[in-house]
Amino acid sequence: MSGNITVVEHPLVQHKLTLLRRKQASTAEFRKLLWEIGLFLGYEAMSDLPLGRVPIETPVSTMEAPVIYGKKLAFISVLRAGDGLLAPMLELAPSARVGQIGLSRNEITLKPEKYYFKTPGNLDQRRTIVLDPMLATGNSAAYAIDEIKKAGARDLKFVCLLAAPAGVETFTKAHPDVPVVTAAIDYSLDDHGYIVPGLGDAGDRLFGTKKA
Known part of the structure; x- marks a missing residue:
């Protein structure tokens, strides 16, 4: 862990991430591996949830x-x-509430714009975990957190599969109060804003829309 960034270095995560990065991984393989890695990221992101105590009865005694x-x-x-x-x-x-935020890039300003936004109520009373596989430039992620904070969220975490150093810097400057959980921080970004070595476009690979 460095600052507000936690890299999940569990051997199974790193092994599965290698399999997922491979160009030849099929859509089905990509989905399965992302789901498996997501479990580990979720365990880490929820490792500090507050606990209370309730009385129960086991087959042996009460506690x-x-x-x-x-x-x-x-x-x-x-x-x-x-x-x-x-x-x-x-x-x-499974009982968590679910929201979504849709972002697109304005081709004139090159800044993210919101085209869809639906969140659960009472965000100010909930641990809110924001999910996006890639933290590349960090601009979209920072904008998403801006909007979610405006909706009332106070206790936030951001979970991603991969991050780039530039994205980490942008995000943590904009939201130093929001911890980030990721499986790896890669080397850099290329001229198109893709993480290097990365894994390509996560959305295309997940939904099978990548070009042949």
Whole structure:
């Protein structure tokens, strides 16, 4: 962990990430591996959830047992690739509330613009985890967090599969209060804003829309 960035270095995560990065990985393989890695990222992102205690009865005796305390979680997917991380998060916390934010780039200003935004209520009372596989330039991620904060979120984390140093710098300058959980921080960005060595366009690979 460096500053507010946690890199999940578990051997299984790093092994599965290598398999997922490969150019020859099929759409089905990509989806499966992203789901598996997403479980590990989710475990890390939710490792500090508050716990309370409730009385229960086991087959042997009664006890005060720990349970997650407070309002249900909120997961907010940055469309469209963020939906690839949403399924494993819901596997871990099936009662979580779900929101989505859709962003596109203005071709004149080159800045992100919101085209869709729907969030659960009472975000100010929930742990809100924002999902987007790639933290490349960091501009879209920072903008998404801006909008989610305006909707009331106060307790936020950002989960991504890969990050670039430039994206980490941009994001942490804009939102130093929002921890980031990722599987790797790669070397750089290319001239098109792709993470290097990266894995290409996560959305295209997830949904099978990449060019042949």
